[in-house]
Each structure stands twice: as C-alpha cells, then as structure tokens.
Amino acid sequence: xxxxxxxxxxxxxxxxxxxxxxxxxxxxxxxxxxxxxxxxxxxxxxxxxxxxxxxxxxxxxxxxxxxxxxxxxxxxxxxxxxxxxxxxxxxxxxxxxxxxxxxxxxxxxxxxxxxxxxxxxxxxxxxxxxxxxxxxxxxxxxxxxxxxxxxxxxxxxxxxxxxxxxxxxxxxxxxxxxxxxxxxxxxxxxxxxxxxxxxxxxxxxxxxxxxxxxxxxxxxxxxxxxxxxxxxxxxxxxxxxxxxxxxxxxxxxxxxxxxxxxxxxxxxxxxxxxxxxxxxxxxxxxxxxxxxxxxxxxxxxxxxxxxxxxxxxxxxxxxxxxxxxxxx
Numbered sequence: 605x606x607x608x609x610x611x612x613x614x615x616x617x618x619x620x621x622x623x624x625x626x627x628x629x630x631x632x633x634x635x636x637x638x639x640x641x642x643x644x645x646x647x648x649x650x651x652x653x654x655x656x657x658x659x660x661x662x663x664x665x666x667x668x669x670x671x672x673x674x675x676x677x678x679x680x681x682x683x684x685x686x687x688x689x690x691x692x693x694x695x696x697x698x699x700x701x702x703x704x705x706x707x708x709x710x711x712x713x714x715x716x717x718x719x720x721x722x723x724x725x726x727x728x729x730x731x732x733x734x735x736x737x738x739x740x741x742x743x744x745x746x747x748x749x750x751x752x753x754x755x756x757x758x759x760x761x762x763x764x765x766x767x768x769x770x771x772x773x774x775x776x777x778x779x780x781x782x783x784x785x786x787x788x789x790x791x792x793x794x795x796x797x798x799x800x801x802x803x804x805x806x807x808x809x810x811x812x813x814x815x816x817x818x819x820x821x822x823x824x825x826x827x828x829x830x831x832x833x834x835x836x837x838x839x840x841x842x843x844x845x846x847x848x849x850x851x852x853x854x855x856x857x858x859x860x861x862x863x864x865x866x867x868x869x870x871x872x873x874x875x876x877x878x879x880x881x882x883x884x885x886x887x888x889x890x891x892x893x894x895x896x897x898x899x900x901x902x903x904x905x906x907x908x909x910x911x912x913x914x915x916x917x918x919x920x921x922x923x924x925x926x927x928x929x930x931x932x
Contacts, residue, residue, distance in 0.1 A: 626693070629760045633691030636753020640680050643746045646739070647677045662734040683710050687754060690761040707758055708866065708915060712874025714751035715867050719833035721748035723826050755867060759859070769922060770859035775851050777858070780924040786849045789917045794842055796910035800872060801838035803903045808832035814899035834875055834907070841868025841914055848921055862921075865914065873911025876904040 649656050650673050662669060686707050689695030695703060721744035763770050806813065808831035812820035844864030847856060880901065 626764070629691045629757055629764070632753055632757045632760065633687045636687050636750055636757060637684050639746050639749035639753060640684055643743055644677060644680045646742070647673045647680075651677070657736045657739040658734060659736050660734045679710075679713075682706060683714075683750060683754065686710055687757055690754075690757040695761065696765050703761075707754070708870045708918075709874060709877075711751070711754055711758065711867060712870030712872070712911065713878075714747055714754060714874075715837070715871040716751075716830060716833050716875050717744055717747035718751050719836075720826055720830050721745045723829045755863075758866075759863060763859075766922075770857075770862065772858055773854075774847050774856050774858055774861060775853045777851055777924070782920045782924060783849075786917060786920055789913055789920075790845060790849045793845060793910055793913050793917070796906055796913070797838045797842040800903060800907050800910060801835045801842075803899070804831040804835040804838065808835060816900065819900060830875070834872065837868040837871035837875075838910075839868075840864045841872060841910075844868060845914060845917060849917070865918065865921075869911050869914030869918065872907040873915070876907025876911065879904045880908055 646657060650658075651670065686703070689698055689703050690707070724740045724744040759770075803814065807815060807823075808828050810828065815823070841864065844861035844866075846852070847861035848858075848865060
C-alpha cells in the first residue's frame, strides 16, 4: 500500500456504531464552532468601525490593527472549515493532506490557550491595555474551548476514517521499512525537545536569563504560564513520539501517544511560528525591530524546527500504522 493509499483510504461502511460516533462528531463540532462566534463577531464589529470592547485608543498603528483583525478573522474561518470537515461525511472523503495539515497547525495554535485562557480570564487583562477587562476572558476562554473542540473532533474523525491508527497496543506494531529513519529523527528531536523544554521551564520559574531586559520587565503570570505550557507540550511530544517509534512495551493503547505527539508537536510549532514571523518581518524592515529579544527568537526557531520534524515523523508513523496489522 502506498503513502497516498494508506492515508486517503475511505472509512468503512456506516453501521450503528459509526452512526453513533457520527452524531457525537456533529455535537462536538458545532459546539466548537459556537466557541468561535464571539471572537469572530467581535473582530467583525471592529472592522466595521465599532468601538465595543475598546477602552482607549491603541498605541498600535491603525492599519496594522485592521490587517491583524482581518487575518485573525480569516484564521477563524479556516478553523470552522476544519471542524466541519471533521464532523461531516464529506470530510471523510477529502484528501488527507487537506485536512491534516491545517488541523495540525490549528491545534498547535489553539492548544496553549487551554492553559493560558484561565490565567488571563482570572487577571482580566489582555493585549496592549486598550481593551475593556471583559475582552481578555472572552477571547482566551473562547480559544481554549476551540482547542478542546478541535482536538476531540479530530480524535473522533481519525477513529472514523483510520480506525486502525488508534486501535491496538503500541508494542504490537511492527517496525516497518522506515524504522532506521524514524530512529534518527527521534534522536534529533529528543535533543531539540530538551532545549525547548529546559528554556521554557526556566522562564516559567521566574528566571530572566536569556530573555533580554525589555522582555523580562514586561512579563506576568500569563507569560509564565505560557512558558510552562510549552515545556509541558515539549515533554508530551517527546514521550509520545518515543513510545510510538520505539514501541515501548506495556498495555498503552496506540491513541494515547499518538494524541500526545500530535498536540505536543503542533503546540511547539504553533507557539513558535507566530513570533518567528514577527521577527522575520522586523529583520526585513517590515515590522517592529528585534532589539532586546535576547535568546527568545532562537528558542522560537527551535520550536518551529522540532515541530516540523515531528510532523514529518508523524507522516511516517501514520503510513506505518495504516500498513501494519493492528494487534488485539
């Protein structure tokens, strides 16, 4: 079976259990889309000229704000499309790459808000200080709800489309023809995961080493929680990939390390990608300068690299899971 055949293989015919799972996907999916609406409508109101939720004029250039609002609205539309693909039968027939690639990035961008959302909601602050206190909790808790919804709907989608990928135990899988390449990639990723995890854990603990004076002075509980979350995601991705690639003995079901690797790797990629884009824009003279950034951009770049490598590894694993028989 080829790569395209194993990833794009259609789901089996619907029986009573499949129909029940399909209903569960619909419920979870539409709840996730409902979580998108408050943020989307708020951005739409701002683009239309409304000042709802705005306490004072933002120090950020108005054109930059409008562009940012338009881009984030577009991202929410993409998120809604992904969720609809997860919850409707037509999504089961869509090309695998069209669903998996944006879903992985979307999961990575949203997953950190599961941890930071409650912190921001409790502090009642977000952004540059120009927003009303209720905006931060609304946005961050909404992002957290979206993250939960997209992860749950994704697991249900994979169970419907590729049931062999989630079934059985890890130790029952055979190595497959890609095992030497996977072993090499795992060794590289473990080193990179360690770099990211150590740096983020250090900053989460309150250390200012490597942050730069400007960034260290403006940090609060939300930033520390974000660093702690990134460290946790790095550990989760490392453990998940280790279990899948090394086929650790035990009774662990395949879906457990698969979900850990998916969410952990995606979260590292997503949380590192956005600041890296800003840094590159600044370097090119198209955005704010990069002075006072310290080691943070280098850690962000490491996150993007290790997230990308984990994605490539995940493709090998998905193909292998589709080829190999599932253990009892």
